[in-house]
Structures are given as structure tokens and as C-alpha cells.
Amino acid sequence: MPEHSRRNVLKSGGAAAAAVMAPLPDGPRPVTAPHQVRQAAQPKAVTDLTLEVNGERHRLEGVEARVTLLDALRERAGLTGAKKGCDRGECGACTVLADGRRIKACLTLAVMQDGRSITTVEGLARGERLHPVQEAFIRRDAFQCGICTPGQIMSAVACIEEGHTGSEDEIREWMSGNLCRCSCYPNIVDAVADAAKAVR
Secondary structure, eight states: OOOOOHHHHHHHHHHHHHHHHSOOTTOOOOOOOHHHHHHHHSOOEEEEEEEEETTEEEEEEEEETTOBHHHIIIIISOOOOSOOSSSSSSSOTTEEEETTEEEEGGGSBGGGGTTOEEEOGGGSSBTTBOOHHHHHHHHTTOOSSOSSHHHHHHHHHHHHHTTOOSSHHHHHHHTTTSOOTTOOHHHHHHHHHHHHHHHO
């Protein structure tokens, strides 16, 4: 049995360190300087794009590929109606319509919507005249804190246009992608049912 002397321990430690530091079979790997790492981590602006939102064209210059439609709407186009709730597509507060279909703006990239027609909650009213869904939400008191309300309203508009308002259960099913932390669900269902009758 080998003797555990200081000399033996130092020898074995040195041999282990040399083995770790030895170059790999395909040759030494280049060492990246810290300033190169920081530079590589900085995303570059990749494109200019045009978003048609609520009937108006918004020219956005130097948009990075990673920018979501939600951030482009809020931070670049100045349209803050769509809310940033979970930022993971779970709450639906950012729901907008793209070519008439509801999407969650936090889950789609702005560059993917170039040239499409986007409708946000700001685009529903006609001057001072509210959309029937907006009127129904007010009449039925279908909100409390209001954070989820823009997304709920946009989903309700789509739900009605898609023809999914045949019953309360059907409305609940097709509105289930939008969460309300204040638990106004019964009032929301009533508002969607009322608006569906008004639209017909």
C-alpha cells in the first residue's frame, strides 16, 4: 500500500493537473477574450419593417430579430393597450388580432407580422362609439383591475366572429386562453353573450 506522504500527494496532484491541462486530440481550442464574448452577446438590428396596426402603417427601423410583436407595439409604436402579463403566452393579456385571427403578441416575433393587418384594443372603437364587446364589458362590469381586460376583449371579439357563442360552456371553452386574476369569469361570459346578440 503506497505511503501517503506529502511528496506523493503533491506528485499525484501535479500529474492530475497536467492531464487536465493537456490539449485535446484535435488540437488546442482557441481562447475567446472577454471583450469578444461581450460583443458576440449583443444582438444586432437586422431589419426595418412595416406593421399595419388599426388601419395605420407604422414604419419601424432597426428592429432586432428577437423583438416580440408585443414589445414592438408597446415600445416602438406607442400602443400600450395590449398588456405584458406573464410574457410566456399563459395569461392572454397581450391578445391581438392578426389578419382577423387572435394571437398572443408576446409569443410572436414582430418580423413575422411584417405586412399583416394587426388590430389591438385601441382599434375597436369608432371615434366615440365603442365596439359592442367594449360596451358589454362595461355594462356587465366584466373587469376589476383591468390588466387582463384588453386581451379578454380581443379574444371575445374573435370568439364572436368565429361563432363560438352558442352556450355559456362554449364561451368558457373558447375564452379559456385568457386568465383573470380577479375571477370576473361569470361577468365576462355574460358580456360575451350580450355582445354576441348585439353583433347579430
